[in-house]
Amino acid sequence: MAKITIDKTIFEFEGDQPSLLQFCLDREIELPHFCYHPAMSAPANCRQCLVEIGNPERDRETGQIMVDEEGNEVIRFFPKLMTSCSENISDGLVVRTQRSSDLVRRAQKDNLEFLLINHPLDCPICDQAGHCPLQNQAYKYGPEGSRFEFRKVSKPKHIRLGPRVVLDAERCINCTRCTRFTSEISKSHQLTIVERSVKNYPMTPPGIEFDEPYSMNVIDICPVGALTSEDFRFKARVWEMSSTPSITTTNAKGSNCYYWVKDNRVLKITPRTNMNVNEFWLADDDRLDYERFNDDRPPGPTVDGEASSWEDGYARAAHILGNVDGNRIAFLGSAHASVEDNYLLARLAEKLGTAAPMYIEHVEVGSGDDWLRTDDRAPNASGCARLGFTVADADLFGPRLKGGEIDVLYVLEDDPVSTGLCTSDDLHGVSVILHHYNESNQTLPLATVSLPAATVVETVGTFVNIDGHAQRVRPAKAIRGVNRTLAMEIGRSRADQHGTPFDRWYNEENLINCQPGWVSVPGVANALGLDMPTTNPKAIMAELASTNSAFEGATYSAMGEYGIRLSEIGETV
Amino acid sequence: MTNFIKDPVVMMAERNPDPVFSNDELVFSDQEKRLIERWKSQYPTVDGAIMRVLWLAQEKFGFLPPEVIRLTADEVGIPYANAYGVATFYTQYYKKKRGKHVLDVCTCFSCQVCGGYDILHYLESKLGIHVGETTDDGLFTLQEVECLGACGSAPMLQVTNGRYVMDLTHERVDALIDTLRKGKTPEFTSVTLPQDEDELGGNRRSDVKEFQASSPRPVSETVR
Known part of the structure; x- marks a missing residue:
């Protein structure tokens, strides 16, 4: 096997290797650098990654590697320092970095002096x-x-x-x-x-x-x-914010990101490297999509337009659902909600004897490209499809409502009115139970019961992207009330895994009174007296991973930080 | 360069300047296009040809406003931004309109010692302009440049990115200005290396039989 010596430590390698700089970085040997980026060409113009490089000296006649009296290989170093970012790795290479070479230390120091002039x-x-x-x-x-x-x-x-x-x-x-x-x-x-x-x-x-x-x-x-x-300038210092690894939700790509939170408000979204999804990059749409997490949020649950407690909301929803025949209820799942929430909704529908939920498609043709933006503007249409949900057809759905075939419409984290699935008139005489993110939800004024839902930055869940990549989201900010699962996940999302919600520069004023779907949907079910014990998203996903072949292997531990690619489900979803 | 050390301010170029040339003017002739095609084929990738095409454009249009740079980029088939970067990198590409003759007086080390600044100041007073300015009749622009690689014949200047005029004295400057005013180009002067002087019997020029180099070299008034 080929070997390379870096600061007297021998590393073995095989096959093609990246540049010397990347080779070192991959092995946690820090080399200072500015211009080098793993995704781009190396112009070697910052001159910060200079190292000493040498090769074993060979006898010109015999071609044998020369050894000194003590039996050590004689190394012939290049007369000048070399930029490690543009240096290829070859067998026998000997490298001295700033850890073992005064010359390199001096060069890096002097180079920084020039850069700082x-x-x-x-x-x-x-x-x-x-x-x-x-x-x-x-x-x-x-x-x-x-x-x-x-x-x-x-x-x-x-x-x-x-x-x-x-x-x-x-x-x-x-x-x-x-x-x-x-x-x-x-x-x-x-x-x-x-x-x-x-x-x-x-x-x-x-x-x-x-x-x-x-x-x-x-x-x-x-x-x-x-x-x-332009958007974030002078808003907050980096040490005032916490960052949580998660994914963005403006489209079906599920680009990996960090949500930066201060005082329980999301202020900035930056990319997180995931070579299977977005590599190092993030679209501008994804970065600027954070205000809906902070502002325009509902104050709490309502019943008949009046503020209510969560218990009253659940009870009223249960009352509505319990008093109609199962086939006169329509359930709408959501491509904005997590797999877990949609799964629980499907369980609720099943127990009530209602057809499987449908979901609203959010396709805007032309808004995507071949890179990190897709025509589908919702993050989890694949997840809904894998759960066996079908797309709700506006041509059929509105007339069904209008024709009085449906008495109760149960909407999970979506907006059938603004998306054009039905009109406000269609919903006349229909009881609407709505889980919603924002006050500007156009179905909200028509809702009999409204239950504010936790957004992607406040919940724990799984989203499946357009390529079938299942990824977890983690709570970046806290919600009002105590939820042990969320509190634990907030802690785990920090690098040292031991955070608390108070790390988020906790501010009572900015806590939103909402619940994740995996709390509120079972809340309704329990008020109905139905048995729905699984309210922990991790357990729900474990159950799905073992029972539904479309989610095979998608447990929380398997998905980890970077998600897993689910196997193709073919045309017969 | 001295002014920049005292007052090191980099001004930003205008971001949306009004175009100088109309779209009708912004075309290369068929002959020029053939030339450009030939240059493009001479490099491994076409972007190598951009410098010659910029040069061609400068000769055709006199200088290189953004719309001309864009034209050259389109003609070569490289991004406009790349061509703009190249054009702004080299001071020999004129981004602003200059006089008909640009006098680049060398004031780098050797010429400075031999009186480069004396020549520059003489030209300033003779033409009635400051360095960096253009005469009212649009004939002359005076510039101060760094080493042009003719130290053996210092002090010297270059006329519009072309002919070198060397071993400058006040009389030679006068003669040069007269020549240029008459619309003629100064004569080409060949130079051999100073160390070859002995071999050539003191004749530093290969195009004439006898030549008296201004030896010893002149000395700047400040130094003297």
């Missing part, structure tokens, strides 16, 4: 501070002070490159990650480095706006605070 000292007001590679690396590997006695170069500041990205050219270290993103990844070709030497900075060419649908990715990959979010 014209970098403004505005960390106290910079959005990047606290999670800034330049700040971290200057602290770890940089010089102790500045020897630069001249004025720093002033460059354009707070320039709107596009509707969502703001440039501060002074902070830029010209790593070209952003321009390479537009030329290699998104291929919009909207950014370039203009001018030269100390005057250069990234910019759009004249007459072009940086408005591509993935523009905000450059904010994450920017290793300094040069590119910041």
Whole structure:
């Protein structure tokens, strides 16, 4: 097997390997770097990842590796330091990093001094501070002070490159990650480095706006605070927020993300690397879709339009459901709700002798692309289909309501009126039980019983994306009331697995009075006197994984942080 | 460069400038297009041809406003942003309108010692403009540049990215301005390396039989 020596430690490898820098990073050997990004070409222009590299010296005549008197291989080092990001790995390579080489330490320190010469000292007001590679690396590997006695170069500041990205050219270290993103990844070709030497900075060419649908990715990959979010600028410092690994729900891709929460309000959504789904990236739509979690939320359950307690809501819902024949009830599952919630709804329908729930399709043709956005604007249509739900057809559903075939409409976390499944008139004389996220839900004014539902950032659940990838969501913010499952999951979502809801800069005012579907649907069922013991989402998924072949293997432990790819279910769903 | 050290401010170019050329003007002739196609075929990828095409465009249009850069990018088949990055990188591509003749006076180390700034200041007073400006008649633009690689014949200047005029004295500058005013191009002067002087009997030019180099080199007034 081929071997490579890094700081006197021997690593064995086989087959094709990434660059030396990535090889080291994969083995938790930290090498400072700015311009290198695993998804893009390595221009080696930041010069921060310099290392000493050598090969065993061979006898020119015999081709044998030469050994010294003590029997050690003689290593011939390159006369100059090499950038590890652009260096390929070969058998016998010997590498000295900053851990074992003074020369490398010195080079990294001096290089940082150069990078910092014209970098403004505005960390106290910079959005990047606290999670800034330049700040971290200057602290770890940089010089102790500045020897630069001249004025720093002033460059354009707070320039709107596009509707969502703001440039501060002074902070830029010209790593070209952003321009390479537009030329290699998104291929919009909207950014370039203009001018030269100390005057250069990234910019759009004249007459072009940086408005591509993935523009905000450059904010994450920017290793300094040069590119910041128009939306998030100056809203919160990174250490004031907690981040929770979860997925986004604006479309059926289920891109992995972190929800950043302060005072129990979601302030920012950033991508989370999952090579099976979204790789390193996140669409702008997904990032800006957080206000509906904070604002426009209902104050609590209502009965006949009047505020009520949860118990009264459940009791009234049970009363309505219990007094009609099962086949005069229509259940609507939801492509916005988790698999667990939909499954419990199906169980409820089954026990009442009603047909399997249908779900509303949220397809907007043309809103997707071949990348991280799909035409389907709901996160869990696949999950509904795998549960055996069929798409509700507006041409059939409205007339059925109008024709008086249905007395009770039970809607799980959706809005049949605004989606055009039926009109307000159609619902005249129909009792509507509604689980809803937002006050602006257009079915809400017609609801007999409304039960506010926890959104994706407040619940525990499973979503299946358009490719059949089942992924878990975790609570990023707390809801009003005590729920042990949610509290535990909030704790587990933190890196050290020992958090509490109070880590979220707990603020009573911003707690929403809502319940996850796996609490409220069994709440209704229990009020009906039906036996529905499984109210723990983990247990529900375990049950589904073992009983329903469409969810085979999709247990919480198997899905973990990155989800699992479910087997194809074919046409016979 | 000195001003930039005292006042290091980078101004941003206008983001939506009004176009200088109309769409009717923004075309390459068939002959130019054939030339561009030939250049494109000479590189492994077509983007290699952008510098020559920008050059061609500059000769055709006089300078390179954004719409001309976009035209060259479209013609070569590379993204506009890439072409714009290249065009702004090189100072020899003029992004703003210049005079008919651009005088690039070298003030880098060797020329500076030999009187580069004396020549520059002489030109400033002779033309009545400051460095970086253009004369009212639109004939001359005066610029200060870094080393042009002719230190052996310092002080020197370059005329509009073309001819080198070397071993400058006030008289030679006067003669050069006269030549340019008459619409003529200054004569080509070939140079051999100073270390070859002995071999060539002191004649540093290969195109004429006898030549007297200005030796010893002139010395800047400030140094003197």
